[in-house]
Amino acid sequence: MTYCVGTLTSEGLVMLADTRTNAGIDHISTFRKLQTWGDPDDRTVALMSAGNLAVTQAIVGLLNERMEDPEWDQTQTILGAPSMFAVARLIGEAIRDVRKVDGPSLDQGAGGFQASFLLGGQIAGRTLRLYQIYAEGNFIEATEDTPFFQIGETKYGKPVLDRVMHFDMPLKEAAKVCLISMDSTLRSNMSVGLPLDLLVCKRDAPGIYTARRIHETDADYAEIRNRWSDALRQAYQDIGEVDLKAG
Template sequence: MTYCVGMYLDEGLVMLADTRTNAGIDNISCFTKLQYFHVPGERMIAVMSAGSLSLSQSVINMIQDGLPDPETGQVETILTVPTMFRAAALIGEAIRRVHRTHDEAMREKNVSFDVSIMLGGQLAGRTMRLFQIYDAGNFVEATRDTPFLQIGDHKYGKPILDRAVTMQTPIQEAVKLALISMDSTLRSNLGVGLPLDLLTYRNDSIDGIETCRITEQDPYFTMLRERWSAALQAAHRDIPPPDWKSNTNPGQPPLNR
């Protein structure tokens, strides 16, 4: 299992992925799920993947090798596509090609076709964009109303993002929220694990990329996990108990059991 989150902000992009792959209880490995393609002054395109590692690696290799444009017939790669929309379409076509190649054999082995890709970035002179591409090759785009996307096991990390992330969120605050979201997932799902890969990108900069790998020994992430846990415990202790439980409200009928 995997958890990846991408945030689409006025200031830029935040993309965070775990690195755990799980092919059984005794076969747990670490693989990078976040990578980026950068041509200085021209483009910065980052991708994160979830689902079957073999399928996602096939897709990523295919978009680097190239596929023919359906209109012109010219081979396009992730480094030559003219727009971010075409980059999303290229990944969608790569997923469909991988599906045509492997789906029948996978079904014979009772293995589901499971892959999803998150794509974010910008080409010089064009708009920064963030997409989520599904296993059918179709995709959706982050908007001002929905400024973050998730792939993999997203349910544990979603509540904090729903409450706190907007387009106006500064990148540094967004990084903090992404890490809290990841910590919630790490605590509830053993299929998601450290180390983490983080990328931030400044809007309209093309070369304004920062990346880091966060391990168990990272002092900031350790501090964040401890303080967030303590804050949650303090918050629920500070909320008054329900009055029906203490019978302090004589006008309230007893709770039926």
């Protein structure tokens, strides 16, 4: 299992993913679930994945292979597509292509064909965008009214997003809320784990982004984790007692 969250704000884009797969008592693996492609002054494209690791790796591998193929129409690749909408369509097509090959055999098992993605970024002259792409290859786009998406193990980190996240939130605040959402998930589900991959893009700065890997010893993350826990304990104590008398 995994957890990825992405949010679109008036200032930019935040994308955050964990790296744990195959969690178990004696088998914990780490794989990067946040992929980035960029071209200075032209575009930043970021893709986060959840689901069957073999499936999501096959889809990302196919996307990379097409960019490297000199005979493939490069306008039909992540680095050549004219818009983020076109990139979302290309990823949807890659999902369907992999499903044609692997889907029938996977559908015979209990898990089936599982793959979902969050796609974010901006191309020069175009608008910053965030999409959620489903296993069927179709997708939806984030808006001012619905500025965040989640994939993977979503339920533990959703309450703080529902209560706090909004489109006009400053970018640094959005990153903080995403990290709180991730920490809530880490606390409650051992199949999601550190290190984390964080990417932040400012609006109208295509090709420029900040990427950061966050480990257990990261000072900023430790402060967020500890202060959020303290704040929850204090809030619980500040709430009045429940009247247990029979009514």
